[in-house]
Amino acid sequence: MEQLVAVLGRGVVAADTPLLIADDLGFTRGDGCFDAARLVVGAEGKRVDHLERHLARFARSSALLELPAPDLDAWRALIAEALAAWEVPGEAVLKLLRTRGPERSGAGLTELLTITAASDASAARRGVRAITLNRGYASDAFVDAPWLLGGVKTLSYAVNVAAKREASRRGVDEVIFVSSDGFLLEGPTTGLLVAADDQLWATPTEGTGILPSVTIDAILDEAAAGGVGVSRALFRAEDLPTSQGLWVVSAVRGVLPVLELDGVALPHDPAVTARLAAAAGF
Amino acid sequence: MEQLVAVLGRGVVAADTPLLIADDLGFTRGDGCFDAARLVVGAEGKRVDHLERHLARFARSSALLELPAPDLDAWRALIAEALAAWEVPGEAVLKLLRTRGPERSGAGLTELLTITAASDASAARRGVRAITLNRGYASDAFVDAPWLLGGVKTLSYAVNVAAKREASRRGVDEVIFVSSDGFLLEGPTTGLLVAADDQLWATPTEGTGILPSVTIDAILDEAAAGGVGVSRALFRAEDLPTSQGLWVVSAVRGVLPVLELDGVALPHDPAVTARLAAAAGF
Known part of the structure; x- marks a missing residue:
């Protein structure tokens, strides 16, 4: 079994069960x-990393889409x-999904989860090569424009997928979108972390x-608790060669050091990567 | 029966048949x-307006998503x-849809169509009130950025749907996105047509x-064949009060005159709307 599917209100079903109607x-x-979220099945049992934070973000995405709030207790069950x-x-990927549901009948939301065995991320955890791709938006485009759904993890990911195809075509591992x-800004399925001036x-x-x-x-909370300075800022690609490192971060794949961006080598300290990965639970 | 569903390679199925698996x-x-496309069932029979043009655009969207080309003969059948x-x-809406298909199994594309009875568009055909909403992109953002999927009719329409919710909230009928x-630029589900200087x-x-x-x-082809000047240009909202009219155009709902944009009344000649609608087959 490589994949498991479960439907809210129905429970686990065969993974190849058709579930969504045409509209x-x-x-x-x-x-x-x-x-x-990442699911780990090991000798010490099974755990989902940062599940409550993921549930909170899932609820936030729902609210920004003006969907009814998810029943988090039912989801936990x-x-x-x-x-x-x-x-x-x-390692596996636990994915939670909900849609506005069938259009014509108004039957209510479609809510389900999948668990899928994760592909091996060990090479990426040692380092990736990335390119920048223009995302087309200015860095302040989402101010006062909630209909653009900035920061909402929607099912409308076609551009993210197309950007990953572009990376493959150019022979690199990852994309970083640029305003x-x-x-x-971020990757199609990753966030960015920069070390500079001995801060994160x-x-x-x-x-x-x-x-x-x-x-x-989660990393920033751990770092701050350990006395590391943490802050937020927008960086340009040209700032990075003089930084102490750039990482793309995924809940599933972990903390991936970017060794090269647009063909330019970036600084990298594997000990810092190891500390960041440990802070994230990897 | 308000909705019909048919699957490529399988034919007509009950509309509430689950068809898509979880991944x-x-x-x-x-x-x-x-x-x-619009489907009309009348005394003279059934017709789909501009079907071949819609099939050509469907094939173009597929190509820009790097999907295999659709088998248009199979679709026609x-x-x-x-x-x-x-x-x-x-009137009804004929919708053709295709996806990259199940992720894990790689079983191939999901391809189906729906026919749904259209809601009554007669009031909108007499005139609509619209607001502009910033789309966040500059008007040249898609030049040399194919990964942004500009001009591709993808299934990733969450922003379009959110913009329509914003219009409802503000008590108007339509949205026109502004760069x-x-x-x-266009509406969430419409294109724009302007009359000015006795041209379209x-x-x-x-x-x-x-x-x-x-x-x-289709309208531009008819107009040009009838000796009307047709051209392409980008307009600003402030250009419109001195124009001869603005229309939002939908394959399903037709040619809808915009009587008011952001609270500003726009010129409107119902005779011109009637000619444009007739040129489009409405």
């Missing part, structure tokens, strides 16, 4: 949201049921359209 | 495309089968991210 707005309009049924050792005014810097999520990263927030 | 990329990523089974008199540099003006679709409008192209 589900999550399918026809990408009108819904998701969240994704469904996740527990799914975890009990998932026995594949190693039209030249600031590094994350990107600001208000007004920039950047998705708040659960994993980066 | 279909059209659902999880909005990674797919669609097109929508499926449409014919669906039309034969659809008996509701009046960050102040140009009127459509918005340019290259580099602007604007979806090519099948219905506007």
Whole structure:
């Protein structure tokens, strides 16, 4: 079993069970949201990293889409049921999804989760090569424009997927989106972390359209508790060669040092990567 | 029967048949495309307006998403089968959809169509009130940035849907997106047409991210054949009070005169609207 599917109100179903009807707005309009967390099955049991933070972000995405609030207790129960049924050792992706549901019948939201065995991220955790791609928006485009859904983890990810295809075409691992005014924003499925001036810097999520990263927030909390200065700022690619490192961070794949951006080598200290990864639970 | 569903390779199925599995990329990523045409069932039979133009745009969207080309003969046969089974008199929406398909199994594309009875557009055809909403992109943002999927009718429409919610909240009928540099672009589900200097003006679709409008192209072809000057240009809202009219155009709802934009009354000649509607087949 490589994948498990469970439906809210129904429980675990066979993974190849058709679930969405033809006019589900999550399918026809990408009108819904998701969240994704890492699941680890090891000798010490099963755990989902930062589950409550992911549930909180899932609820926030729902609110910004003006969907009814998720019943988090029902979600927790469904996740527990799914975890009990998932026995594949190693890392997996727990994805929670909800849509506005069928359009014509108004039957209510479609809500389900999947657990999928994760692909091996060990090479990426040693380092990735990235390119910048223009995201087309200015870094302040989302101020006072809630209809642009900045920072909402919607099901409308076609541009994110297209950017990943562009990276493959150019023979690199990752994309970092850049605003039209030249600031590094985030990756299609990652957030950014910069070390500079012996501090950790994350990107600001208000007004920039950047998705708040659960994993980066967890790292910043750990770092601050350990006495490391943490702050938020927008960086330009040309600032990075004189920094102490750049990472793209994913809840599932972890803390990936960017060794090269647009062909320019970046500084990297594996000991710092190890500390950041440990702070995130990797 | 208010809705009919038919699946490529399978034919007509009950409308409430679950069709998509949980990891279909059209659902999880909005990674797919669609097109929508008007179907009219009248005393003289059934017809789909501009079907071949819609099929061509569907194929173009597929190509820009790097999906395999649609088998248009198979689509035409499926449409014919669906039309034969659809008996509701009046106007309906024929929607064609295709996704990259299930992610894990790689089982291939999900391809289906729906026919849905259209809601009554007669009031909108007499006139609508609209607001402008910033789309966040500059009018040249899509030049040399194919990963932004400008002009591709993808399933990732969450922003379009959110903009329509914003219009409802503000008590108006329609939204016209404006570029960050102040140009009127298109609506969430409409194209724009302007009359000025005794010519018809459509918005340019290259580099602007604007979806090519099948219905506007049909109107422009008819107008040019009748000796009317047709051209393409970007307009600002402040240009419109001195124009001869602004219309938002939908394949399904038709040619809708904008009587008021951001609270400013616009010129309107119902005789021109009637001619434009007739040119589009309404």
